[in-house]
Amino acid sequence: MAKPSVRIDVHHITRVEGHGNIVVDVQNGELKQCDLEIVESPRFIEAMLRGRPYTESSHLTSRICGICAVGHATTSLRATEKALGVVPSEQTVLLRKLNFHGEMLDSHILHSYMLVAPDALGVGSVVPLAKTHPEVVLRALRMKKLAGDLCAAICGRHTHPIAMTVGGFTHFPSTADLEQLRERLEAARADVDATVELFQKLHLPAFERETEYVALRKDDEYCFIDGEIASTDGGSWPVERYREITNETVIRHSSAKRTHHKRAEYMVGALARFNVNHEQLHLKAKSAATALGLKPKCTNPYLITVAQVVEIVHCMEDAIHLADLLLKRGVPWEEPAAPARLSGEGTGACDVPRGTLFHHYVIEDGKVVGANCIIPTGQNLNNIEADMRTLVPTLLERRPEEITLSLEMLVRAYDPCISCSTHMLDVRFE
Amino acid sequence: MAAKPKVAFFEFTSCEGCQLTVVDSLQTSPELLDAVEIVRFREAMSEKGEGYAIALIEGACSRPSDEAHLKEIREKAQLVVALGACAHLGGINTIRNRHDLADVRRYVYGEQAEWFETYPARPIEAVIPVDAFIPGCPIDRHEFIRAVKALLQGRAPQIPDHPLCVECKLKENVCVYLRGRTCLGPIVRAGCDAICPTYGDGCEGCRGLIPNPNVASLKQVLAEHHLSPEETLAKLTLFLTYQTMEMEAAGDGKAKR
Numbered sequence: 058m059a060k061p062s063v064r065i066d067v068h069h070i071t072r073v074e075g076h077g078n079i080v081v082d083v084q085n086g087e088l089k090q091c092d093l094e095i096v097e098s099p100r101f102i103e104a105m106l107r108g109r110p111y112t113e114s115s116h117l118t119s120r121i122c123g124i125c126a127v128g129h130a131t132t133s134l135r136a137t138e139k140a141l142g143v144v145p146s147e148q149t150v151l152l153r154k155l156n157f158h159g160e161m162l163d164s165h166i167l168h169s170y171m172l173v174a175p176d177a178l179g180v181g182s183v184v185p186l187a188k189t190h191p192e193v194v195l196r197a198l199r200m201k202k203l204a205g206d207l208c209a210a211i212c213g214r215h216t217h218p219i220a221m222t223v224g225g226f227t228h229f230p231s232t233a234d235l236e237q238l239r240e241r242l243e244a245a246r247a248d249v250d251a252t253v254e255l256f257q258k259l260h261l262p263a264f265e266r267e268t269e270y271v272a273l274r275k276d277d278e279y280c281f282i283d284g285e286i287a288s289t290d291g292g293s294w295p296v297e298r299y300r301e302i303t304n305e306t307v308i309r310h311s312s313a314k315r316t317h318h319k320r321a322e323y324m325v326g327a328l329a330r331f332n333v334n335h336e337q338l339h340l341k342a343k344s345a346a347t348a349l350g351l352k353p354k355c356t357n358p359y360l361i362t363v364a365q366v367v368e369i370v371h372c373m374e375d376a377i378h379l380a381d382l383l384l385k386r387g388v389p390w391e392e393p394a395a396p397a398r399l400s401g402e403g404t405g406a407c408d409v410p411r412g413t414l415f416h417h418y419v420i421e422d423g424k425v426v427g428a429n430c431i432i433p434t435g436q437n438l439n440n441i442e443a444d445m446r447t448l449v450p451t452l453l454e455r456r457p458e459e460i461t462l463s464l465e466m467l468v469r470a471y472d473p474c475i476s477c478s479t480h481m482l483d484v485r486f487e
Numbered sequence: 488m489a490a491k492p493k494v495a496f497f498e499f500t501s502c503e504g505c506q507l508t509v510v511d512s513l514q515t516s517p518e519l520l521d522a523v524e525i526v527r528f529r530e531a532m533s534e535k536g537e538g539y540a541i542a543l544i545e546g547a548c549s550r551p552s553d554e555a556h557l558k559e560i561r562e563k564a565q566l567v568v569a570l571g572a573c574a575h576l577g578g579i580n581t582i583r584n585r586h587d588l589a590d591v592r593r594y595v596y597g598e599q600a601e602w603f604e605t606y607p608a609r610p611i612e613a614v615i616p617v618d619a620f621i622p623g624c625p626i627d628r629h630e631f632i633r634a635v636k637a638l639l640q641g642r643a644p645q646i647p648d649h650p651l652c653v654e655c656k657l658k659e660n661v662c663v664y665l666r667g668r669t670c671l672g673p674i675v676r677a678g679c680d681a682i683c684p685t686y687g688d689g690c691e692g693c694r695g696l697i698p699n700p701n702v703a704s705l706k707q708v709l710a711e712h713h714l715s716p717e718e719t720l721a722k723l724t725l726f727l728t729y730q731t732m733e734m735e736a737a738g739d740g741k742a743k744r
Contacts, residue, residue, distance in 0.1 A: 098549050099592075101592075101605075103595060110718065110721055117725065120624065122504070123502040123504020123506070124504075126504065171531060175533075181532060181533040183532075184525065187517075198517070201511070213686035214625075216502075217624065219683050219687075220687055228686040
């Protein structure tokens, strides 16, 4: 039998954030090329931070991404706060966590329902889905609205947050706001259950490739903000030592930089968090994982979406818990905690919807003089290509459109945020 | 029934947050999907159709290859709408126009700076004629729905030309100047329901300057409130660097957008 030759060229993958191409070239059964090209225009956010007042950094960097704007703002604030010796209050920490859950829910619902589910249900987008499965789309919109309203009550709007500032907030939700949100979160448990049921039924491709999984970790909670860097290959690092994990390089076919740790690639994001931190999940989220057949350590990247569904359960339950805590203690007006100094260096880290995000700033006399942001999607690019290289040879007997769909679904599973990742850099502060 | 107008979304240098806001606007106005046929929305759809009457463009023009693409869209579409601050004003992308571009490229990509094409960022109106704009970073979802309804009825969207202060006063907000924070409200267009002052922050100017903004008077008011002109200038160059540089070049305090 002749060895197959296949050329796949997906120009601008759809249902992802930003511009990427998949290029695969197989000649006589031999894989010649297998690239995920990142063709987004460079954005230079870090270069533009230089010379600007530290108070603007979170507003400017939230514009890196429309989907994870709260994640960027939170990480940026933590970097600035560490640089300037700002200690946020307990209330600030609670409000930030609740706000973060709003974004995690919003992003995961967008991805699982609107970007991934159409493939599993055999349609091109959420638009025909609205005709064939109206209850699914209405549920997604309802849950997404609740997540957005949660962020809006705390920081003004999800894209782009307003009331988040260095040391705290400039606006506070009223007791009535919180009571109403709590009620809606509790009512949304039915939608969360239905989400788990939906993804129990959806068929996602079987494909295993073991890799290194990296996420932030805390002993006492499922970590999204702060913590330390942890790996399934063993070891933990304070976030300040992020460069030992990320090791960025520039390659020609990608305006987003690439990263590698000890292996040639590693994974960040919901599945990596699940593999590193499953023990800290809320009990209901653990049950959901069992119901969905997700077991640590899971090595099927198509199941990133399933890990996101597990996190939807976790975040919804933890949001109810946080709302209860805030209602119990009350949310009085608080001046933001003041900086102890106006010069310093700090690294903030958060596990945002797509994985671990680092912002690293050097501030002098209140102005940013150096900035480095390392974005989750950039960290996943090498891993996606490694998956593609393993996957493509197993697909060669299939029709080209089937191969294309499998590859598109793989890239989409990672929920890449391409416009985010195209301004990562590795700046040495000398 | 007449065929539904075909609508296409395009994105250049941006965070795609305005298109996400479009998706969010469907939460409250799902009927929009019945009024138009979306033929291209890469972020949300795989289907692609031929031809479109209305092109909604997010993002700034920031590299030579963007120009040909923008001109092609202009030729095909009857109506071109700038969606959000990056397309309308150039937005945050234009901050780098004040820096040495070679330095900016080196700072991000090091020795490989030449691999990735770029040049000073511009609003799309600097490249192609634009029929309407929906301002903001991000766009306001209610204004978006009103604007689309107007466009479908063959009318120009009503985008306010009066300053934000008018709206902020109607909201009964305490002036942020009295709280010791700086704000561009006196010279920036209203229409966002004064959302930033309402949430305790000053206006950053994402909706663009009003016609004939009186910057000198703004500086005077700031001085009266003991707020630094330097801080004000920093705010003007967050979303409005392109306009600020235009004003400086013209030397008459006027910007086109």
